[in-house]
Amino acid sequence: MATIELRGLRRTFGSVVALDSLDLDVHSGEFVSLLGPSGCGKTTALRIVAGFEWPDAGEVLVNGRDVLGQPANKRNMGMVFQAYSLFPNMTAQHNVEFGLRVRKESHEKRAKRARELLELVGLGTAMDRYPRQLSGGQQQRVALARSLAIEPSVLLLDEPLSALDAKVRVQLREEVRRVQLELGITTLYVTHDQEEALSISDRVAVMSDGRVEQFGTPAQIYNGPRTAFVANFVGTMNRLEGTVVSSEDRVVRCGPLMLSVPDPTFNHRAGETVELFVRPEDISLELLSNGNKPAPGLFDGRVTSLTFLGPVTRVGLATDLGPLLADVSSAVALGLAADTVVAVKLDSTALRSIAR
Amino acid sequence: MAQVATVAETRPSSHRFRRARNRVPVWHLTWLVLAALVFIVPIYSVVQFSLAGVQPGQSPFHWYLTVFDDPMFRSSFWLSIQISLETVAVSLVLMVPTVFWVHLRLPGLRPVMDLISILPFVVPPIVLVVGLLPFLEKITWLFVRPEVLSLIYVIFALPFLYRALDAGLRAIDLRTLVEAAESLGAKLPRTLLRVILPNLRAAIIGGSLLTIAIAMGEYTVASLLEFSTFSVYTYTIGTSTAYEGVALSFISFIFVWGAMLGLYLLGRGGRNAAAVAITH
Amino acid sequence: MALAEPGIRSAVLVGSAPRKRSRSRRWALLGVLPFFAYISVFLLIPTGELIVGAFRTANGAFTLSNISDIFRAPYPQAFEFSLELSGLSALMGGVLGFLVANAVLHHGVPRFVRPAFVSFSGMAANFAGVPLGFAYIATLGTLGVVTTLLQHLGLNIYPSFSLQGLFGCALVYMYFQLPLMILLMIPVIEGLRKEWRESASNLGASSFAFWRYVGLPVVTPSLLGLMVLLFGNAFSAYATAETLGVSNLVTIDIANLINGDISINPQDAYALALAMIVIIVITIVVYALLQRRASRWLR
Numbered sequence: 054m055a056t057i058e059l060r061g062l063r064r065t066f067g068s069v070v071a072l073d074s075l076d077l078d079v080h081s082g083e084f085v086s087l088l089g090p091s092g093c094g095k096t097t098a099l100r101i102v103a104g105f106e107w108p109d110a111g112e113v114l115v116n117g118r119d120v121l122g123q124p125a126n127k128r129n130m131g132m133v134f135q136a137y138s139l140f141p142n143m144t145a146q147h148n149v150e151f152g153l154r155v156r157k158e159s160h161e162k163r164a165k166r167a168r169e170l171l172e173l174v175g176l177g178t179a180m181d182r183y184p185r186q187l188s189g190g191q192q193q194r195v196a197l198a199r200s201l202a203i204e205p206s207v208l209l210l211d212e213p214l215s216a217l218d219a220k221v222r223v224q225l226r227e228e229v230r231r232v233q234l235e236l237g238i239t240t241l242y243v244t245h246d247q248e249e250a251l252s253i254s255d256r257v258a259v260m261s262d263g264r265v266e267q268f269g270t271p272a273q274i275y276n277g278p279r280t281a282f283v284a285n286f287v288g289t290m291n292r293l294e295g296t297v298v299s300s301e302d303r304v305v306r307c308g309p310l311m312l313s314v315p316d317p318t319f320n321h322r323a324g325e326t327v328e329l330f331v332r333p334e335d336i337s338l339e340l341l342s343n344g345n346k347p348a349p350g351l352f353d354g355r356v357t358s359l360t361f362l363g364p365v366t367r368v369g370l371a372t373d374l375g376p377l378l379a380d381v382s383s384a385v386a387l388g389l390a391a392d393t394v395v396a397v398k399l400d401s402t403a404l405r406s407i408a409r
Numbered sequence: 410m411a412q413v414a415t416v417a418e419t420r421p422s423s424h425r426f427r428r429a430r431n432r433v434p435v436w437h438l439t440w441l442v443l444a445a446l447v448f449i450v451p452i453y454s455v456v457q458f459s460l461a462g463v464q465p466g467q468s469p470f471h472w473y474l475t476v477f478d479d480p481m482f483r484s485s486f487w488l489s490i491q492i493s494l495e496t497v498a499v500s501l502v503l504m505v506p507t508v509f510w511v512h513l514r515l516p517g518l519r520p521v522m523d524l525i526s527i528l529p530f531v532v533p534p535i536v537l538v539v540g541l542l543p544f545l546e547k548i549t550w551l552f553v554r555p556e557v558l559s560l561i562y563v564i565f566a567l568p569f570l571y572r573a574l575d576a577g578l579r580a581i582d583l584r585t586l587v588e589a590a591e592s593l594g595a596k597l598p599r600t601l602l603r604v605i606l607p608n609l610r611a612a613i614i615g616g617s618l619l620t621i622a623i624a625m626g627e628y629t630v631a632s633l634l635e636f637s638t639f640s641v642y643t644y645t646i647g648t649s650t651a652y653e654g655v656a657l658s659f660i661s662f663i664f665v666w667g668a669m670l671g672l673y674l675l676g677r678g679g680r681n682a683a684a685v686a687i688t689h
Numbered sequence: 690m691a692l693a694e695p696g697i698r699s700a701v702l703v704g705s706a707p708r709k710r711s712r713s714r715r716w717a718l719l720g721v722l723p724f725f726a727y728i729s730v731f732l733l734i735p736t737g738e739l740i741v742g743a744f745r746t747a748n749g750a751f752t753l754s755n756i757s758d759i760f761r762a763p764y765p766q767a768f769e770f771s772l773e774l775s776g777l778s779a780l781m782g783g784v785l786g787f788l789v790a791n792a793v794l795h796h797g798v799p800r801f802v803r804p805a806f807v808s809f810s811g812m813a814a815n816f817a818g819v820p821l822g823f824a825y826i827a828t829l830g831t832l833g834v835v836t837t838l839l840q841h842l843g844l845n846i847y848p849s850f851s852l853q854g855l856f857g858c859a860l861v862y863m864y865f866q867l868p869l870m871i872l873l874m875i876p877v878i879e880g881l882r883k884e885w886r887e888s889a890s891n892l893g894a895s896s897f898a899f900w901r902y903v904g905l906p907v908v909t910p911s912l913l914g915l916m917v918l919l920f921g922n923a924f925s926a927y928a929t930a931e932t933l934g935v936s937n938l939v940t941i942d943i944a945n946l947i948n949g950d951i952s953i954n955p956q957d958a959y960a961l962a963l964a965m966i967v968i969i970v971i972t973i974v975v976y977a978l979l980q981r982r983a984s985r986w987l988r
Contacts, residue, residue, distance in 0.1 A: 105887055125890045132891040138884040141986040142906045151902065152892035185985070196888075203892060437792035441802065444789040447867060448813050451824040454834035458827035507724040514717040525728060531969050532736050533925030535940045539962040540735030542947060543742075564731050628819050628928035633947055640819045644932060647823050651830070654823040661820035669812045 054081040054239045055116045055206035057102065062111035064097055064263075071097045072108065073263035079241060084233055086242045086250035089260035090286070095243045096211055098260075102241060103132050103209050115207060131200030131238075132209045136216040138196050139184040145171060145195045146180040152203035170198035173232060190221040197229065201236065208233065208240040214249065222246075226253050247287050251275060259283045281407050284330045291336070291377045293329040297321045305329060305406075308373040310352055314404050327406055333367060335403035336379035339396040340388060351396040356389050372397060452662065459656040472656040476646070482657075485642035488555060492638065493624035495559035497617045500566050505613070508574040509601060512583050526571040529564055534629040537564065542633075555636050562627060566620040573619070577612025581605075615672060622668045626661070740966075742959035755960035763937060764961065771939040772968075773855055774930075775923035778862035783916035785863075786870025787908075790878050793871070807875070810868030817865040822932025825852060825861045853935045861929060866919050873918070877911040877983075907986045914979030921972040924965070939965060 062075040072094045079085045087095035100106040102113055104125030113120050120128055139148050147154075149167040158166075171177050174194040184192055193213050200208065210229070214222040230253040233240050244250050250257045251271040258268040259282070267274060267283045278284035285292075295307035300323050303314045307329065314329065321327050341353065354377065358369035366386035370377045379397070381389075389395070463471040476482050511518050532540075541561065545552050583605070590600040606613070628640040643661065647654015746752045758764070792798070793806050816824070828835050829852060839846055851857050881904060889899040927940040935941060939961060946958040 103887075103891060105890075125887070126893050126895060129893070130891065132888070134884045134888065136884070137882050138888045140885055140888070140903045140907075142903065151889070151894070154902070155889075155892060155894045155898050199888075199892070433795055433797040437795050437798070440785065440788040440792045441798075441806075444785065444806070444867065444871070447785075447863060448809055450835065451821075451828045451864065454828035455824045457834045458832075503724055503727055507721050510717070510720040515714075515721065518721065527973070528728075528732060530921070530925075531966060531973065532732065533927075533940075533965070533969070535925070535927045535943050536739070536962040536965050537732070537735060538947065539943060539958050540737075540739035540742075541731070544735060544738065560731060564728070567728075622815050626815065626818050626820075628931075629944070633944060640928070643823070644819045647819070647932070651823070651826060651832075655827045658820040658823040658827070662816060662824075665815050665820075666812050669808065669815060672811065 054237055056081050056114075057207060057239060057241060058112075058114040058117075059098065059102070060112040060114070062098060062101060062108045062113070064094075064101065064106065064108045070263050072101075072111075075111070075260075075263065075265060077258055077265060077268065079239055081239055082237045084230065084240045084242065084253065084255045086244060086254040086257045087260055088244060088247055088250040088257050088287075090245055092262075093260040094263040095245075095260050099209055099211055099241060099243045102207075103130055104128050129203065129205050130207045130209055131203065131205035133193065133196045133200050133211070133213045135212045136189070136192075139187075139192055139199075141184055144181050144183055145176065145187065145198075148184070148195055149199045149202050151199065156203070166202055167198075170201055171195070173201075173235075174198045174228065188221075189217045190225055193217065193225060194228070197232065201232070201238075206239070208238045210240065210242045212243055212245065215244070215246070222249070229253065251287070259286060261286070278330065278405060279407065281328065281330075284405065284407060289333055289378060290330045291333065293331065293374050295327060295329060297323050297325045297327055299323060308352070308375075310374065310399075312399070312404060313401055314406050315402050316404070316406050319406055321406070330405045330407065331399055331403055333378045333380040334365075335400040336377060337398045337400070338368065338370075338379055338381055338385070338389075339398070341394050341396050351398050354395055354397040356391055356393045356395065359386060359389060359391070361386075370395070370397060455655055455659050455662065459652060459659055462652045472650075472652045473660075476653050476656050476660075479646075481637070481642055481646075485637045485639045488637060489625050489639035492555055492558050492562065493621045495556060496562040496566060496624045497620050499559055500563045500570050500620055501613065501617065503563065504567070504570050504574060505606070505609070506601065508571065508578060509583075509605060512575075512578045513587060522571065522575075526568045529568050534565065534627070535633075537561070538630050538633050545634075552634075555638075558627075558631055558634065558636055558638070559624070561630055562620075562624045565627065566616075566623050569619045569623070570616040573612045573616035574609065577609045578605075581608045618668055618672050622665060625664065625668075736966075739959050739962050742956065743963040745956065745959075747956060755954070755956045756963075758954060758957045759960050759964055764939075764942065764957075767937045767939045767942050768964070770855065770937045771924060774858055774862070774938070775920045777855060777859040778866050778923045779916045779919035781859060782863055782866025782870045782919050783912065786867050786874050786915075787912055789867070790871050790874035794875065794878050806871060810871045812868075814865050814868040814872065817926070818928035819932045821861065821864055821929050825864075825933065829857065829860070852933045858930060858933060858935055861933060862923050862926070865929075866923065869922065870915060870919060873915050874912070877908060877915075881907060910979045910983035910986075914976050914983060917972050917976045917979065921969050921976070924968065924972070 057077075057079040059075055059077040062072050064070075064072040075094070075098055077085075077098075087098060089095050097106060101108050102120075104120070104123065107121065115128075139145075140151065143151070146164070146167045149170055150163040153163040153166060168177065168180065171180055174197055176191060176194050176198070179187065179191060179195075184195070187195065196213070213229070214225055217225065226249050229242075242250070242254065251274070254271060256268060256270055257274050259266045259274060261282050267279045269277075274283060274287055278287060278290075284290045293307045293312075295305040295312065298304045298306050298311065300319075300321060303316070303319045305312050305314055305327060312329065338354075339351070346353075352372060352374070354370035354372035356368055357371050357376070358367075360367040360369075361383065362380075364383060365380040366383045366389075368379045368381055368386060368389060370379060377397070459472055460469045463469055468474060508522070511522055529537075545557065551557050586604055586608075587597075587600055590604050595603070626640060627638070628644065631638040632641050632644065639661075643654060643657040646657060743755050744751055744753065746754070759768075789806070793803050825833075827833055829846070829850070830836065831847060836846060852861065885903055885907075886899055889903055894902070925940070927938075927944065930938050931941055931944070943958050943961050943965075946955055946961070949955070
């Protein structure tokens with residue numbers, strides 16, 4: 054299987070910088086997601102790899118060879134678009150066979166391969182249906198099968214699930230990952246849905262304004278965001294402001310609390326103002342009996358909002374450290390109401406600081 | 410992981426890609442050039458021809474001056490303008506309330522209206538005249554007045570005006586607007602006048618421009634009913650003196666160009682202009 | 690008493706509601722009466738009259754002789770010429786219009802090309818009729834600018850070429866058929882989704898392969914439908930041909946009959962007109978069927 058390397062890709066559209074010296078490398082057989090908001094350049098990067106766009110500067114190497122000189126139809130990559138990509142005048146089978154037909158494969162070989170792939174994506178019974186007779190999810194499965202028919206070295210997917218219903222999206226992303234693992238094909242996946250990216254990728258590149266903010270495994274991205282953007286984009290983060298008390302011991306004073314930051318890369322000097330981040334699920338609450346002060350290490354907060362999210366309830370709190378969001382199990386949240394005073398505990402091992 | 414791209418390497422590659430991106434195949438260029446020739450050569454010939462054939466000592470604009478001096482030129486042009494405006498007036502008075510009414514109260518009639526809007530294509534001008542003539546000849550008082558042309562041209566303009574109004578009304582949420590006006594105390598005629606019409610301005614103006622273009626250029630009915638409209642005048646003059654006919658042709662061109670420019674500036678050039686072509 | 694009243698009132702209302710609705714609909718229909726009256730007088734009744742008139746003699750007696758007259762010279766030749774002219778101009782305008790529309794939409798083409806072509810097409814499409822005839826007389830007539838130019842280059846197109854001949858007249862008709870086709874074809878080609886082309890390319894297809902397997906199959910119903918439209922458009926034309934001096938065209942024959950120049954049997958005009966209507970209705974039906982086919986894929 055192939056490796057992909059992007060080196061210094063740069064692309065501007067008029068005065069808009071879509072890609073700003075992008076570097077990325079994808080290992081053989083790896084599933085890498087490009088994750089970011091609209092306009093961050095992820096689709097542009099993918100289309101450059103596919104050959105539908107050209108960069109102003111930079112290189113794209115597949116297996117070490119520069120592919121930018123090749124036109125799109127010679128690169129032997131499979132691509133799945135967001136929607137509408139199936140040829141309307143052909144059945145599912147003929148759609149899948151298309152790449153092989155262009156390569157002048159025999160009728161039997163084409164049909165056999167089409168059947169194999171459609172069964173792989175779970176649509177063996179739909180071979181004779183036309184795209185308009187298929188649901189959105191089914192169409193995307195056919196599109197996936199079609200892109201794999203030519204045995205590409207690389208699989209590219211441009212937000213393939215964005216146009217589908219939520220439930221179908223979850224189902225289908227598992228399918229895509231399953232197929233990818235089974236075939237071991239190097240894959241580049243573009244999405245703005247962080248849950249999608251985190252759940253199926255080997256590594257995720259979080260992008261913003263044409264640059265890669267952070268590139269790592271889903272766990273690394275989620276638990277160890279290295280920039281404020283990543284912290285805010287991936288999952289929800291509470292932001293705390295504090296002053297450094299001791300740089301050696303990594304102690305920061307936030308409001309009335311002294312917090313110890315576990316991050317070994319903490320490099321701020323005493324007296325500096327820093328931002329600390331903590332996830333809602335790392336904050337826990339205890340009900341305070343009337344008039345009691347919270348135990349040491351805890352601080353008090355007043356409930357300002359309750360948002361039922363199913364398994365958890367997101368509790369908005371007003372505290373001396375600023376407004377916070379805490380995710381508590383919905384059973385516990387039943388005991389809460391607006392203006393209830395609670396004791397708030399931060400899991401200090403979950404505190405993150407962002408290097409400046 | 411060797412650091413690859415140097416500055417010197419990136420510059421040539423960017424040029425290479427920019428050129429590849431914007432290269433237009435010769436195939437496409439050929440057809441564009443051919444079409445451009447088809448459009449421009451006759452216009453150029455008209456200009457060239459109309460400035461030719463003059464005697465030494467005469468102005469190169471001789472034929473234009475001859476034409477402008479002809480009182481029939483002015484009277485026929487003026488007649489055509491009058492007929493055009495009358496056509497627009499009758500068309501609007503007839504069609505705007507009707508299409509409004511159908512959209513508001515009789516949506517079930519829409520398919521019927523769509524069908525009717527195609528009928529004038531089934532019955533082209535020459536055929537319509539065959540059917541109308543015996544009937545009109547009996548109504549002598551109307552038959553000799555040029556207004557009869559306006560009344561007939563309303564039929565020719567019908568498909569385009571209907572389409573323009575239909576599209577314009579579909580773009581606004583008619584029912585909601587009317588109900589809102591009603592709840593504020595306005596009666597229907599007032600609502601039509603003050604609320605709906607302003608929103609239909611683009612459709613009405615576009616449709617009217619098309620109607621004028623149709624009426625100004627119409628020849629078949631005008632000639633068979635023996636009225637001296639501008640196009641009939643052009644034909645008569647042109648078949649006796651080709652140079653003058655061509656000069657008049659250029660004047661028509663300028664007029665049509667102006668009308669289409671007006672339409673295009675309204676932002677609806679393509680579709681509507683295509684529609685008018687299906688009347689000659 | 691007070692309690693019973695609302696009950697009775699509501700019963701009466703419930704009972705009368707359906708009648709009230711149909712009555713209000715009848716009043717509503719009154720609103721479109723002026724329109725329908727107008728088109729009856731100026732379109733429907735005249736059409737009916739001529740259909741009936743095709744089967745009547747000058748005295749009003751029923752006859753099929755008008756219809757049979759159509760099959761006697763010179764009318765069959767006129768029909769032949771009209772149909773050939775319409776077909777040729779539809780084919781020429783259709784094919785070139787398709788190629789030009791495709792070229793205009795090419796992504797590498799400079800920004801100004803599309804608006805330039807669209808606006809000029811709008812203009813050219815309306816230049817038809819008497820002015821167009823004279824324009825071509827100025828271009829390719831015996832003393833035309835292009836004729837003279839070609840003569841200077843040693844090429845004498847006359848006498849084999851004639852503006853009144855099939856090819857010459859079709860060439861003139863191109864002036865409004867081509868822009869019409871361009872304007873109507875552009876949305877059709879735009880309906881070819883970018884994703885189809887990119888998918889095809891991604892799967893290894895050249896531009897030619899794309900058109901062969903996807904592009905043309907999808908576009909052909911629209912293409913044919915629009916050519917049929919052009920056919921009907923040319924068939925109905927009168928003024929342009931009359932200006933050029935064409936003599937054996939169905940529309941011109943009808944006009945001559947009306948003018949009384951050829952007073953063989955003026956009733957024949959009805960029969961000719963009826964024949965025209967039949968032919969046009971056929972083209973519209975074919976067009977509608979092709980459009981329905983086209984919309985299956987281009988939605």
